[in-house]
Amino acid sequence: MTGPSDADGRLLLGRAAFFDRLRSWAVERPTADAVIAADGTALPYGELVAAVAATGAHLRDNGARPGEPVAIPTGNSVASIVTILAAAALGAVPLLFDAGATEQERSQLMRLAEAQTCVPPVVAREPAAWPELPAQPGSEELALVTSGTNGLPKVVGKHWAAVVDNSVRFAEVAGYSDADRILCTTPLHHAFAFGVVLVPALYTGATIVLAPHPPLPSALMSLLAETRATVVQSVPFLYGAALETMPSHGLPDLRLCVSAGEPLRPAVRSTWLEATGARLRDQYGATELGQIGFAVPDAPDDACRLVPGVQARTRVDGEWSATEGELFVRVPGPPSRYLGQDELTERSYVDGWFRTGDWGTVDGSGRIVVTGRVNRRVVVGGRKVDPAEVENAVRSMPGVRDCVAVVGEDAGYVAFVVAEPDVTELGLRRHLAALLSPYKIPRRLHLVRALPRTTTGKIRMAPLWQDLTDGSAT
Known part of the structure; x- marks a missing residue:
């Protein structure tokens, strides 16, 4: 396997490695569930790989081409996962955006990404050969949408090598395995779900359980109990609201709860641990970078540590600093970029370090603390x-x-x-x-x-x- 390397020369995992692993699960565990939808329907690994191959042929027949963006209105559905994977396997650049976006929003995003083709999610069933993974320029990219801190949409072009490598490192820190059932409560087109659930779950052979979106707090607890999920990925607000609907028998299968989007309130953290026996662990990330930090289990201060491979430093008044300041981060692999916004891309990097817009501290042990937003x-x-x-x-x-x-x-x-x-x-x-x-x-x-x-x-x-x-x- 060949691909980009990080600063230490370590080979990065990329798109080919991800799909090789996915196909290996289809051979080793063909009847194991890869995805379970909110309505209870399941798609095993063997059927998932066959559906990706068939859907890739369908996308090609409908205008998708290697190296070119293909817009996918994404929901929390089996069809969305299959279509995303099929576009990537075909070598197209999947542009993921909210299926509920208006026509104006869709047009703006497609303009930024220079996407000419938009395909609704589908699960094709006609037998088809697995596509050869093309390697021409552009075929190693995917595009995720972020609203940014000013509310204006941005399309972030990311390299599969950076995405897969970072996601797999996160899976190792989180202890994902093929025995896990990972409940996804946030939209699949968001980087949080993409990098914490979709890519690492399928790479490790785990089962993805899709919550309807937006999920109700009562639905979260019901899904956790009914699917016997071992891992849940959600946001602090939903965790806090869901506590009011905690089942009397608890959640004995739950071992890990990942939280991101805003800081966890100490009261929610402690009450959740008392009610479920599973610790709520903060994840700090960004659409442009992936997973940056993850709370250390059983640490008294629930501190986040940098995910392996991630580097961070602070800057104050235009100078690098060893004290509290604006956080700059870099991850292994080719840097992300803002499609259609070259000047914004240039402004977002200083000496190869990405400007997060967050304010905080980093110490020599890799402990990272975010204390606020620079522009707040x-x-x-x-x-x-x-x-x-x-x-x-x-x-x-x-x-x-x-x-x-x-x-x-x-x-x-x-x-x-x-x-x-x-x-x-x-x-x-x-x-x-x-x-x-x-x-x-x-x-x-x-x-x-x-x-x-x-x-x-x-x-x-x-x-x-x-x-x-x-x-x-x-």
């Missing part, structure tokens, strides 16, 4: 404030369930707080006064019933600002 740091009274510090202080008050601190053009510095009825603004201010300098305490503490979120757990700010303007509870 605000100036209040001439002094810098990190909203993440403020949010953690608010959440530490008994009765508070959630919080987001932001600065609006008209409303100023505000914290939206979800809390029990007995929590008052005065009580919150007294609590914060003991923890924060006066200038860090938000001008307004607005109590709301819930923080509206997207299907991936990100907070939707527009309804909150509207609620503040109206002066009524959400």
